[in-house]
């Protein structure tokens with residue numbers, strides 16, 4: 415989980431802090447809650463009083479009725495101080511409006527602390543952490559978005575698996591065109607992006623995201639298979655993947671170039687190296703897969719090898735050789 419999502423998880427439904435935040439919003443009192451940053455954060459504190467008591471939602475809620483900030487320790491188990499005026503370094507610039515939110519942004523930019531600003535007027539909850547801001551969404555809004563994302567994931571997962579199956583058949587029995595490979599990769603990457611979006615929603619939903627989490631489990635991440643396809647068709651084996659974030663925005667030519675081919679080469683016929691088919695052989699170590707591909711170069715040459723030929727490759731042995739042979743000749747298994 416990256417930076418901000420780790421912070422969002424700290425205030426997700428089901429946590430004591432979220433319980434306190436919900437009460438503060440309902441009572442329309444507003445608050446600033448500073449989490450962690452010890453010991454340096456104390457240099458930014460003026461006035462207030464020390465508490466050192468366990469965090470309890472109702473106590474945080476009561477303390478929020480007073481002016482100033484509430485400080486929790488970095489483990490979020492103790493309330494350290496309350497009614498504190500925060501005096502952060504003014505050198506840290508901020509574009510926020512309102513003194514509470516400007517202060518929260520500055521504290522988070524200069525200290526290793528998560529600062530939660532709850533607006534009294536707007537009822538919004540803003541998280542500030544190391545220069546980033548994240549405004550918590552309304553739960554019903556996220557649930558609707560998450561449900562929509564589950565539906566899209568189900569669709570793209572099906573599209574990827576169908577296209578990938580057709581590609582696997584074509585690999586062994588006919589030629590494969592670069593544009594067909596790109597279609598599979600594009601669908602897979604869109605499915606992966608939707609998955610990442612959903613993971614963000616699940617963090618934000620906390621305990622309320624359980625049902626979405628269960629639905630997502632029906633679609634195991636296709637990224638491993640995606641990578642094998644990529645390595646099967648990339649012009650130069652082992653070169654790094656260089657893709658922009660948003661797969662749906664990439665043109666066909668972008669994809670061809672990312673794979674190491676020139677523009678407008680969609681109709682080029684390709685033979686895969688064999689990463690995907692070899693990874694389907696049960697318990698075949700990566701080192702052996704690399705050796706097989708180094709020796710045979712592509713799937714056609716691999717398929718023309720006999721069980722005895724495959725057995726000769728170091729580390730393969732007769733049992734693995736026949737499993738590899740069967741994976742390369744699925745028609746013989748019927």
Ligand SMILES: Nc1ncnc2c1ncn2[C@@H]1O[C@H](COP(=O)(O)OP(=O)(O)OP(=O)(O)O)[C@@H](O)[C@H]1O
Nearest residue numbers: 444481482483499500512513514515517533534535
């Ligand atoms: N430096 C500070 N340290 C701690 N608390 C502060 C600080 N500055 C403002 N506050 C708190 O924020 C409250 C609201 O201030 P202000 O309305 O200017 O901020 P805001 O960002 O517009 O917040 P809101 O949306 O809640 O009105 C103050 O009453 C005070 O409790």
